[in-house]
Amino acid sequence: DGGITQSPKYLFRKEGQNVTLSCEQNLNHDAMYWYRQDPGQGLRLIYYSQIVNDFQKGDIAEGYSVSREKKESFPLTVTSAQKNPTAFYLCASSKLGQGAYNEQFFGPGTRLTVL
């Protein structure tokens, strides 16, 4: 079955540490996205990528980094520069072409807690 996987589901990090969240999809989608979700707020776009080896900053990219070396994979690194990293992180993918006209498919999410 095609889908998106994220790991781990729960992640704990000490202050000052970098941590990488995994996102893999086998839907053959060109576009992939990382969102952050905080209580009482809508999803906020961190980074997105429409093609391998290329990605763009979203609204809240500061303190985060990504790579897109393979079509299937779009890992997100939360660096120590991110001042408030505790949140629910969602990865999504979609067909390319008309961008947001296409339904986005989401992974199960990673809940990151900074201790």
Add this chain to the structure above:
Amino acid sequence: GQNIDQPTEMTATEGAIVQINCTYQTSGFNGLFWYQQHAGEAPTFLSYNVLDGLEEKGRFSSFLSRSKGYSYLLLKELQMKDSASYLCAAPDSNYQLIWGAGTKLIIKP
């Protein structure tokens, strides 16, 4: 500016009908999405409206009025499993989705 507004929380009774409203302001218009998200889980796609009017999908229907910048999601014959957050989203001028904060729907027996 770009903005999407929806109520924070609504309560309804099992078996009843509920309407969740969404108003939007975006640069241009490229359609409007509704997603369902159960607590701690990923959002799942419900509907996408690009033309005015009502689109029905089983117990769920979605309405759009482009002239009023307004949409609603109508849920009929409510079931306990419909307790979830309902997210409204619209593409911006860069084709990236702008998301509302979500409406938490509480279903009571």
